[in-house]
Amino acid sequence: MSAELMDHLTRSWTCGRNWRGTSVAYPSPSAGHLCQEERPGVVNAELLDFLSDWNG
Incomplete structure (x- = not known):
């Protein structure tokens, strides 16, 4: 496994x-x-409902 692939997999898992x-x-x-x-x-509609409580 290449170092680049290992780095990508580690970041994805994290x-x-x-x-x-x-x-x-x-x-x-x-x-x-x-x-x-x-x-x-x-x-x-679902996104608006999900974000309705967000105060960011």
Whole structure:
């Protein structure tokens, strides 16, 4: 394994570990891998709801 690949994998693992427990799943009927393009109204509504409590 190259040093570059090892560095990428280490950073990816660390990022995943830092974000663990913070994700939320929103099922979207009739949407596939690009739900933000296939169902933008549903995705935008869920994002606005998710961000409504954010004070940043």
